[in-house]
Amino acid sequence: MHRILSNQLPQHVGETVTVAGWVHRRRVLANVTFVILRDRGGLLQIVTRHDETQEEQVVEVTGKVVANSVAPGGVELVEPVFTVLGPAEPPPVELFRPELKASLPVLLDHAAVALRHPARRKVFAASAAVVGAFRAALDEQGFTEVFTPKIVGSATESGANVFQLDYFQQKAYLAQSPQFYKQTMVGVFERVYEVGPVFRAEPHDTSRHLATYTSLDAELGFIESHRDVMAVLTEVIRAMVGAVNNHGYDVSMPVDVPTLHFAEALKIAGAPEDEPDLAPEHERALGEWALAEHGSDFVFVEGYPMRKRPFYTHPQPGEPRWSNSFDLLFRGLELVTGGQRLHRHADYLAALAREGQDPAPLRTYLEAFQHGMPPHGGFAIGLERFMARVTGAANVRETTLFPRDLHRVAP
């Protein structure tokens, strides 16, 4: 069969064609039934007098394309001959409704079917485009993609919240981030990125936390400061925003993203000046400020206090209480964390000693710095969190195909 997609149908008016897809909806009238077929091109209307279809049945349909201005796409299929390719029992959620009515737990339990709904599908089509845009923006700037291990021998980065594994009678852990590996790979390719799963044994049951998510990571060498990292990130985010806006979303990003020093951000948020970090209400206030003052859904905050950043963070030259790090807030929520890293071996040893941390488990990581590393920095973006802000989802589980959390490990 030569199959035509629903969105190609307007080019075939007057012809007999074959289409195929899922029976999305049946509207049974006295003398006629309208069968709405769903395929990867969209929806299409079939008019029949002898309807034996069932919702979600997969059918192949041969019929004649005629113009009908009130049908989806301005065309419909008449005199159809149906062949059932895949039988179906009634779906567990009503996919034919313009909006899914089921609760989030029901949608997640029946994700295999619920994800077929056009509104759910749209989120993940946009999500795929976002990742493509992330890669394309970095490819253009000379970055190389890397694939680093998700099983690691020591729970190094923070020590807490790691999943432990039975690894051939050894202890091993799931990687919380590709942080150490992407830094190491700066020594090889100068500029690298990775798209992959990260694992957090988060004991929190919130709308923002998942046990595993897709991290969009980048790291680049030969920078002057974290500002060079912010410049690359700005181009990356611009590409990602372009991708979602092409998919029917509406995100505002001006040419210049407003940038505040941490001390300035505290003032605007009305927070005490000795706060060590931004609380959620401060982030919300900054999001409102950025939109009102700059028409921007994004605002950079740089110079976070060193004591709240990880040991590999580079201090602000001349002001070691502040750091050369930043967060990018998106609609009042932290989306990206990044910054300049330490690059000298001696600086790592000093930083670990200050924190009272044993350098021994980090030996293979520190080896890169022992043998020459340039000033470098990078960032990590949570894909699902980005899509939650884009779509206005209240819960990050809505923008994850098959979320994993404290209570959920299926489907």
Added chain:
Amino acid sequence: MHRILSNQLPQHVGETVTVAGWVHRRRVLANVTFVILRDRGGLLQIVTRHDETQEEQVVEVTGKVVANSVAPGGVELVEPVFTVLGPAEPPPVELFRPELKASLPVLLDHAAVALRHPARRKVFAASAAVVGAFRAALDEQGFTEVFTPKIVGSATESGANVFQLDYFQQKAYLAQSPQFYKQTMVGVFERVYEVGPVFRAEPHDTSRHLATYTSLDAELGFIESHRDVMAVLTEVIRAMVGAVNNHGYDVSMPVDVPTLHFAEALKIAGAPEDEPDLAPEHERALGEWALAEHGSDFVFVEGYPMRKRPFYTHPQPGEPRWSNSFDLLFRGLELVTGGQRLHRHADYLAALAREGQDPAPLRTYLEAFQHGMPPHGGFAIGLERFMARVTGAANVRETTLFPRDLHRVAP
């Protein structure tokens, strides 16, 4: 600083420029030292009388570009002024030599540094290009990228060789493949792919097995048979071969890839006709045949016996002892496994009953088939194995950045 890359230098003859990179090699003569600098563009020669550099030191160098036909790229930098950006102790492997002399275990133990060698770097630059080509070929054919969970609640696909996890006081496992999820997502997008890690608790210590590798997975709906899958795969492999050949490798792929039925393959390999599978020596013989008879590094074998394929495999219509499945051999080794899958719920229940397998742990997977799925199929390519065949590496660890196996969980 405005930094020039080594491969841009020929465009700046007569100018004073700034370059930056690693001190790759020092050739100390009586009156002069040649410092070879390595950056992401390649190698470049610096001529100096006052050399205080060290191998692997990261330096920024300002100097004058002059033509010199015997220097790399036909140019060199003279009257250099060096600034050290990153100090270095002597590297654990001799990176300056044209070929790395260290043994594989040493190279892997010191991967953080050994990967900087141009010969190692080349493998992973090509590998990144291969993944880009895989995605581009599928994007062009209307596929959508998906990100599916790597933590799963039941060890479903084969039961054996799974890593178990401490998951919030529940049992959970690392996904052996995205098989079930990519099939489910055919119900959403019709055509999907995923690039991601898969996990195999392989108790084998061989040159071919890893505990985790990068799987390039695709799945598509509305096929007539596995031949439609092979057609998509052929275009994907052609793109991947193009990518490696652009990186200086030499892989032969004719317009028509030779295709043998399993029964025919056994004859050519000189194997008994009741063999249930191809042994390594049979695969080698078929590789030699394909190269000699068709000038092809690739050969498809289709119709493998059902009893050696997983339960979701679709039988060959009219010949249920054979399957609608295939392997693609690359230089005499299985590279890709694929085929048509069952798509009717009743067929799944029958297949599981035949194997004496309880359908209960598969409930959420089977739900997709209960509610309408088209005939579909797909394939999975092991990235590291592909690169091992391309580069002629004897061990798949040579084409993995940081391999994981029975004995190795670091660096």
